[in-house]
Amino acid sequence: MEKLEAELREKAKELLEKEEVTTVIGWGAGWNPAKASPLFVRDAQDADKLVFNPFCQNNLAVYLPRLNEKAAVITKPCDAGSVVALIAEGKIDRENVKVISIKCPGTVNPAKLEAAVGSLDDATAAYLDGDTIVVEVGGEAKRVPFAQVALDSCYLCNQDNVFGDVVIDDGVTKVTGEAVSVVPEDADSAWWRDFWAKEFDRCIRCYACREACPACYCRDNCAVQALRERWTGAKLDTKEALMFHAQRAMHVAGRCTECGSCERACPVGIPLSLLHKQVGDAVRKLFDFNVGEKADVRPPLEVFRKEELESGH
Amino acid sequence: MVTKILSAGNLQAWLDSLVAAYQVYAPVEGEGASSFKKIAKGQMPAMDIRTDTPPKGLIFKQVEKILSFEVNPDGITVIPGDENGTKKIVFGIRPCDSRSFTLTDKPFFDPNLPENQYMGHRNASALVTTACTSACRTCFCTSIGGAPDEKTGDVWMMDIDGKYLVESLTDKGEELIKANEGLFSDASADDEAAAKRIGEEVANSMPKINIADAKALDALFNDDAFWQKLTDKCLSCGACTFVCPTCYCFDVRDEGNTRKGERYRGWDSCMFYQYNRAAGGHNPREFHWKRMRQRMLHKFSYFPEKYGDIDCVGCGRCIRSCPVSYDLRDFLEGSLAVTGAAPVGFEKELSDVDTKDRSCEIKPADETVKTGGGL
Ligand code: SF4
Ligand code: SF4
Ligand code: SF4
Ligand code: SF4
Numbered sequence A: 001m002e003k004l005e006a007e008l009r010e011k012a013k014e015l016l017e018k019e020e021v022t023t024v025i026g027w028g029a030g031w032n033p034a035k036a037s038p039l040f041v042r043d044a045q046d047a048d049k050l051v052f053n054p055f056c057q058n059n060l061a062v063y064l065p066r067l068n069e070k071a072a073v074i075t076k077p078c079d080a081g082s083v084v085a086l087i088a089e090g091k092i093d094r095e096n097v098k099v100i101s102i103k104c105p106g107t108v109n110p111a112k113l114e115a116a117v118g119s120l121d122d123a124t125a126a127y128l129d130g131d132t133i134v135v136e137v138g139g140e141a142k143r144v145p146f147a148q149v150a151l152d153s154c155y156l157c158n159q160d161n162v163f164g165d166v167v168i169d170d171g172v173t174k175v176t177g178e179a180v181s182v183v184p185e186d187a188d189s190a191w192w193r194d195f196w197a198k199e200f201d202r203c204i205r206c207y208a209c210r211e212a213c214p215a216c217y218c219r220d221n222c223a224v225q226a227l228r229e230r231w232t233g234a235k236l237d238t239k240e241a242l243m244f245h246a247q248r249a250m251h252v253a254g255r256c257t258e259c260g261s262c263e264r265a266c267p268v269g270i271p272l273s274l275l276h277k278q279v280g281d282a283v284r285k286l287f288d289f290n291v292g293e294k295a296d297v298r299p300p301l302e303v304f305r306k307e308e309l310e311s312g313h
Numbered sequence B: 001m002v003t004k005i006l007s008a009g010n011l012q013a014w015l016d017s018l019v020a021a022y023q024v025y026a027p028v029e030g031e032g033a034s035s036f037k038k039i040a041k042g043q044m045p046a047m048d049i050r051t052d053t054p055p056k057g058l059i060f061k062q063v064e065k066i067l068s069f070e071v072n073p074d075g076i077t078v079i080p081g082d083e084n085g086t087k088k089i090v091f092g093i094r095p096c097d098s099r100s101f102t103l104t105d106k107p108f109f110d111p112n113l114p115e116n117q118y119m120g121h122r123n124a125s126a127l128v129t130t131a132c133t134s135a136c137r138t139c140f141c142t143s144i145g146g147a148p149d150e151k152t153g154d155v156w157m158m159d160i161d162g163k164y165l166v167e168s169l170t171d172k173g174e175e176l177i178k179a180n181e182g183l184f185s186d187a188s189a190d191d192e193a194a195a196k197r198i199g200e201e202v203a204n205s206m207p208k209i210n211i212a213d214a215k216a217l218d219a220l221f222n223d224d225a226f227w228q229k230l231t232d233k234c235l236s237c238g239a240c241t242f243v244c245p246t247c248y249c250f251d252v253r254d255e256g257n258t259r260k261g262e263r264y265r266g267w268d269s270c271m272f273y274q275y276n277r278a279a280g281g282h283n284p285r286e287f288h289w290k291r292m293r294q295r296m297l298h299k300f301s302y303f304p305e306k307y308g309d310i311d312c313v314g315c316g317r318c319i320r321s322c323p324v325s326y327d328l329r330d331f332l333e334g335s336l337a338v339t340g341a342a343p344v345g346f347e348k349e350l351s352d353v354d355t356k357d358r359s360c361e362i363k364p365a366d367e368t369v370k371t372g373g374g375l
């Protein structure tokens, strides 16, 4: 991991010194050792503040459609998929973006880690030690197998063909494990209705999920907040929250890479990934399309194909 | 006012008697997030947690109907919203959260512009504050003028070694104790000394941040580079302001049609792009760093200038909930470093205000300056 970090810093320094980009977006230390925080490096001498570890959760692709400068972005293989999807949608100018991809060991799911070791708020250190995540709280080192606390998507992540202008491969082994789903095998629409009613009941409509999502770049035109047509009501209730989330899920259908950024952003822990996986499954089934794979194919719901009409879709 | 001892064993009995007479809200663990919820008879609140969401919404409702109207043959009938709050008790609220209501009272109880519904809910509520016997890494109440044992609210209590020292601070609070006198015993000087010692220990365990004064911070207004650097990573969502006990921005929306409808007041956030957008599309805070500047300066400069107190209670929720781990303390420390270099007693001239940042130049929404992020 140290070697990887060193290479990363070197590359960032080089890009800034040669003035190929004006900023390198990566991760730096957060206020809490179990939370890395996005870092915009604008001076080569600050490149040494870049870090990489299993706590680098943020999908940094989210910043790209917002910038109008030449930027390099550091991506995990899953985040690189978001960059590909944004290029496919024409939302970022390929010329202005340099992608530094890292073959990564996997990322910690903070909710799983908290369930295993308790609140991370008072952690004084957190790191990967071999195949174990160590969290130090109050002088005590709590250890838990990484395989038990990684993001579900990490278990399925395939890092063979990683997109990037530069790919940093330090030979780290990726975490393996089994996703444990809260969804019963025989979940029917009634189960899902009750499940989402319970979950969205606590949504505070802060829109952190939307802002953390690389596919949600509508800004002022977002259907739920635009000053013109309003598609959700003023009242704060489960029905309105459901309306917002159903709408968002449909708007990102075929563009969502299931990166989990929305779920990690939610201050009240709503398992949004389950919603986006459901929609993703439908897209894969209906259109035989994998988001984030090809930069030159427009997302399926953005194009009209006569065959789709004929095949009854 | 009275100071008493409540044994840990009698806490449930006291709560039950309060539940019988009032709606009682207290910290409750929940799936995904902890919050203040209405408790039932026999239910013990989670007295040792700091809730993920603040108790703010119990008094300053997230969404509230402020009036309804109907056009009829004789004119328009307007029915105001309910200004008489339901009697409720917010139990087990931390000193910082308790203090937050005293701050929000300042603008909403302003005699020139009273917020009747807020006032109604506030007057009908009693706050039972539980002093903190430990602080967590994001707590900084001692830096903004508060304390882990600050005596604020209507009743103040502290866990001193398995029993509670309980003190009434207002008549309202005294009533809550007097009605249940049998459950309490007298407090000794030793009990009070123990509470004082615990409070000091907790306060000493917290790092103290020095905060630049309101005027010095206001002088930072035009330092674009400072705000841009500070805000680079911010996503401009509403998480920090919605979990903040002191943020009180709101929006008003009508629902219905031109003949019959309802008007709602709901939380808004200065971090939202739409917040400042005016008719015609002009947005004076079109970049995220200008919105961050508003959030920071409102809390640490404008509010204290106007009302005397910093509009932040140091609860640390914004730090814990931010999806990109933006740490407000970086602003406090960073601004002190910058303003520290400015001449002491620097007074901003009026002419300084009228510079490019407050000009009415209209820029397209997606245009960004080179060194700043976009929206
Ligand atoms: S909807 Fe959620 S999972 Fe899908 S791309 Fe956006 S942030 Fe990632
Ligand atoms: S981040 Fe969570 S609470 Fe906020 S709007 Fe999204 S789902 Fe709701
Ligand atoms: S900031 Fe922390 S220590 Fe201070 S009153 Fe709030 S919860 Fe207690
Ligand atoms: S500081 Fe954090 S929580 Fe607040 S708007 Fe920015 S990203 Fe959202």
Ligand code: SF4
Binding pocket: B240, B243, B244, B245, B246, B247, B299, B311, B312, B313, B314, B315, B316, B317, B318, B319, B328
């Ligand atoms: S600004 Fe942050 S620390 Fe201050 S009161 Fe609000 S949430 Fe708490």
